[in-house]
Amino acid sequence: MRSPWPQRFLGWTGRAVGMKVTVVGTPARQPTLYAANHQSWIDILVLGGATGASFVSKESVRRWPVAGWLATMVGTIYISNSDRSAAADQAGAIRNALHKGKSVAFFPEGRLDNGELLPFRPALFGAVIPPDHHQPILIQPVAIDYGEARDEVIWPSRTKAGKNAIQVMSRRGTANVTLTFLEPFTPESEHHRRDAATHAETAIADALGIETAREAA
Known part of the structure; x- marks a missing residue:
C-alpha cells in the first residue's frame, strides 16, 4: 500500500514556508x-500536498536545496531536458507509473x-496518447495562482x-495560493499529443484570466 506520509509531509512543508492553500474543484x-x-x-509542495502525485521534472531538480530532496522522496521521474531523443522513453516511464495506479504531475x-x-510542450502528453482503452488515463489541468504574493514567491529567471x-x-x-482543478478529459484515439497540450494550456489560461502565448502572438 502507498504511504500517505509523503503527501502529508509536502502539505506540511508548504504551510511551513508560508503557503495557505485553497483548493477549487x-x-x-x-x-x-x-x-x-x-x-x-x-x-511541488502545494500540488503534491493536494494530490499525493509523483512528479516529472528535469534532472537538475534532484540537486535543488529542499525541493530536490522532497521531489525525490515522492518518487519523481527525472528526465533530461537536453535529450529530446529520449522523449519516448520518458513518456514510457510516466505511462508505467500511471498503469501501476500512481497519479503523476508535470x-x-x-x-x-x-x-x-509559456506554450505547453506536447512530448510528455505522449504518456497517455494513444490511449489504452483497457486502462484509460485522465488528464486534468491544474491552474496554480499565487495571487497578490506572486512577485514574492515566483522563481525569477537566472536566480540560483x-x-x-x-x-x-x-x-x-x-x-494565499489557489489550486484550481479543472475539468479532466480522456484523450481519444484520433487525438495527437499537441491537441492535449493545447487543451490543457487553454484551460489553465482561462482559469487564470490570461491569454495563452499563442493567443497573445
Whole structure:
C-alpha cells in the first residue's frame, strides 16, 4: 500500500514556508496525469500536498536545496531536458507509473519564465496518447495562482535555487495560493499529443484570466 506520509509531509512543508492553500474543484480519484503551470519550486509542495502525485521534472531538480530532496522522496521521474531523443522513453516511464495506479504531475512549460505562462510542450502528453482503452488515463489541468504574493514567491529567471529558497522562506506572513482543478478529459484515439497540450494550456489560461502565448502572438 502507498504511504500517505509523503503527501502529508509536502502539505506540511508548504504551510511551513508560508503557503495557505485553497483548493477549487476536485482532484480526480483515479490514476491521473496532472498538467499544471509552473512558477516556483513551491509548486511541488502545494500540488503534491493536494494530490499525493509523483512528479516529472528535469534532472537538475534532484540537486535543488529542499525541493530536490522532497521531489525525490515522492518518487519523481527525472528526465533530461537536453535529450529530446529520449522523449519516448520518458513518456514510457510516466505511462508505467500511471498503469501501476500512481497519479503523476508535470509542468508542460518545461521551464520557468518569471511567472509567465509559456506554450505547453506536447512530448510528455505522449504518456497517455494513444490511449489504452483497457486502462484509460485522465488528464486534468491544474491552474496554480499565487495571487497578490506572486512577485514574492515566483522563481525569477537566472536566480540560483538556494538564493530563491532563502528569499521565500525568510518572507513574513502567509501567502494565499489557489489550486484550481479543472475539468479532466480522456484523450481519444484520433487525438495527437499537441491537441492535449493545447487543451490543457487553454484551460489553465482561462482559469487564470490570461491569454495563452499563442493567443497573445
